[in-house]
Amino acid sequence: MSELIFYLDPDSPLTMQNQIRIKLVDGILSGAFRPGHKLPSSRKLAIQLGVSRITVVLAYQQLIAEGYLVSRQRSGIFVSEELLESRVGYTGDQSQEQVAESVAWKKRTKRSGAAEREVLDLPNWHDYPFPFIDGKYDSTLFPLTEWREASRLALNVADVRDWSTSGGDADDPMLIEEIRSKILTRRGIQARSSEILITMGTQNSLYLICQLLTDSSVTVALDEPGSIKMRRLLMQSGAKIEAQPIDDDGVIVDERLAGCDLVYATPSHQIPTAVVMSMERRKALLEAAVDHNFLIIEDDYECETSYLDQPQPALRSMDDSGHVIYVANLSKVLASGLRLGIVVADAQFIQRARELRRAILDHPPLIAQRTAAYFLSLGHYDALMVRLSKVLQERRLALRDALNWMRGVPMEISPEVGGTTYWVRTPDDFDVEALVQAAAQRGILIEPVRNYYANVDNAENCFRMGVTSLKIEQIRPGVAQLTELIRSLVKGKVEHLSTSQGTWLTGAELEKAISGTTILYREVYGAPCNIKYHPDGRMTGVLGFANEEQDTGYWRIEGDLWFRRWNRWLYGEEKGYYLVLDGRLLKFFNTDRQIVDTAFIRPPSDADRFESPDTPVWSNLMP
Numbered sequence: 001m002s003e004l005i006f007y008l009d010p011d012s013p014l015t016m017q018n019q020i021r022i023k024l025v026d027g028i029l030s031g032a033f034r035p036g037h038k039l040p041s042s043r044k045l046a047i048q049l050g051v052s053r054i055t056v057v058l059a060y061q062q063l064i065a066e067g068y069l070v071s072r073q074r075s076g077i078f079v080s081e082e083l084l085e086s087r088v089g090y091t092g093d094q095s096q097e098q099v100a101e102s103v104a105w106k107k108r109t110k111r112s113g114a115a116e117r118e119v120l121d122l123p124n125w126h127d128y129p130f131p132f133i134d135g136k137y138d139s140t141l142f143p144l145t146e147w148r149e150a151s152r153l154a155l156n157v158a159d160v161r162d163w164s165t166s167g168g169d170a171d172d173p174m175l176i177e178e179i180r181s182k183i184l185t186r187r188g189i190q191a192r193s194s195e196i197l198i199t200m201g202t203q204n205s206l207y208l209i210c211q212l213l214t215d216s217s218v219t220v221a222l223d224e225p226g227s228i229k230m231r232r233l234l235m236q237s238g239a240k241i242e243a244q245p246i247d248d249d250g251v252i253v254d255e256r257l258a259g260c261d262l263v264y265a266t267p268s269h270q271i272p273t274a275v276v277m278s279m280e281r282r283k284a285l286l287e288a289a290v291d292h293n294f295l296i297i298e299d300d301y302e303c304e305t306s307y308l309d310q311p312q313p314a315l316r317s318m319d320d321s322g323h324v325i326y327v328a329n330l331s332k333v334l335a336s337g338l339r340l341g342i343v344v345a346d347a348q349f350i351q352r353a354r355e356l357r358r359a360i361l362d363h364p365p366l367i368a369q370r371t372a373a374y375f376l377s378l379g380h381y382d383a384l385m386v387r388l389s390k391v392l393q394e395r396r397l398a399l400r401d402a403l404n405w406m407r408g409v410p411m412e413i414s415p416e417v418g419g420t421t422y423w424v425r426t427p428d429d430f431d432v433e434a435l436v437q438a439a440a441q442r443g444i445l446i447e448p449v450r451n452y453y454a455n456v457d458n459a460e461n462c463f464r465m466g467v468t469s470l471k472i473e474q475i476r477p478g479v480a481q482l483t484e485l486i487r488s489l490v491k492g493k494v495e496h497l498s499t500s501q502g503t504w505l506t507g508a509e510l511e512k513a514i515s516g517t518t519i520l521y522r523e524v525y526g527a528p529c530n531i532k533y534h535p536d537g538r539m540t541g542v543l544g545f546a547n548e549e550q551d552t553g554y555w556r557i558e559g560d561l562w563f564r565r566w567n568r569w570l571y572g573e574e575k576g577y578y579l580v581l582d583g584r585l586l587k588f589f590n591t592d593r594q595i596v597d598t599a600f601i602r603p604p605s606d607a608d609r610f611e612s613p614d615t616p617v618w619s620n621l622m623p
Contacts, residue, residue, distance in 0.1 A: 007443055008049055016051050020059040028068055028079055035081040130478030131445040134421045134466025137333045143384050150374035154367055163366035169358040171198040172369035178376035179342060188317030197350050199341040200364050205327045206233055208353045214239040221263040223251050225452035227271040230264055243454040250277030253284040258292045267315055269302040272452045274419030282315055289323040300328040322346050340364060340372055392420050395467035402476045404524045405570045406483035413525045421466045428461050444482050497593035502582025506560040513581060516604035
């Protein structure tokens, strides 16, 4: 075994030694670390886990004494084969290939329940200090008090009699009415009760739809990149998948859709890019559906968290021809414990979906439906959405600012498109998969995006970072640790001060070069920024496409280092840099002498020269 990948919690009341022992024992007893398998040396494991070697040595020694491990001279540490022999049912090496099955399940199983590739979905994600995983929600966001009130009301005698004696496959009429009058109207959708079906969440909704509408004769257009879970459902049904590319306006509407029977779309929050489909593209997609007679499955994924000034209406609300099947769920904050979704479509389709649902589970638990109905009727859901919008928008801005502050690694982030995630783009030769694994060992969870592509050869070299699963105070330190990790991985591959092209500005030459100049550059998320370095040491900055953000600060020189400090931007912290002038390109190097930023530098204007008569003529600085 060359590596053991597990996470040690620095905030745990257990010592690092005890945590290592527990992880190893769990792995041995579960079969993850098989009998006779060699473990890493104490030195190597200490490096992997970031602990002292003596900590690992003591953990190994204790497990050797207890019989879990054995030490073989000049060979290393191995998992004991004798320990498990005394356990009931143990028959030696339990590797899957050597277990004799009484029933050939692989041959008898007609469909696999797993996808070829899967989204990162660790069951213990919340144990990591920096889980930048989208779609998971930290427990502080759950409306505990409000949900308890709704639960208490659902347990009133009259309510219990109402939902406990309900027969057939009907959904709770109170919840149907609350969804019809409050949830759907907010998305511009007018629907009758007969056009609404309650499900066990979006995935259950999509499963019902795929079972009813897809088989090997059906072609379905799926965003590229697109939903892994929807791709899995389509593969299981045997449907042909048309990988339809997207751009900044959403799924591209072109002739490729003419041969499709279904189009799966996430217009409010594209999975996984978070792009919001423009109004023009929505109209074009609806027109194409009529012209080519295909149906649209609209997954209104996280429609409440787009943060756009004017939220776009749902496709279903714009559909006059009945070609749109609408799918949504109550907020994902409630999803883990509630699992209630919505399908809105023509009444005849809803009846068929209800019949299929009856064969599987009759209906979602009525007590959960009644509790959700009270949660909606009391206004708690609307209040939750307002609070979530504020909290998640603050977190997303915090992530953007942290990524911008941690410059000096080869990356840029996606434009401002709303939602709760950023795509972080890296150079083509950067190993994102290695970064993901190394980050997890340090307690940082990030998600590679290649699995969202049907053809991974077309995948961008990116990873995703989300903000739903960690508190705002965790964001900056998590990004700081991730940045240091990336810097260590690219060390020697990025420009260094000692080998940089251009003139290294030092001492008096440094002050002459900077005084009175203006630099132009873009933030990591694409916004333009102009900064003026006044001769008296002041800085003034203007940020944004409409100059929406401004700040002031100061700059100074100490030896060969140039320092700057803003009042508000970049956390108001002073940082020092070495500067190199390469033509009109100004390069910034950190104190480790690695390049961290570049900007276009503009010479002083006549006004600048008037402000400071000692400012040198720009042509004197040019090579």
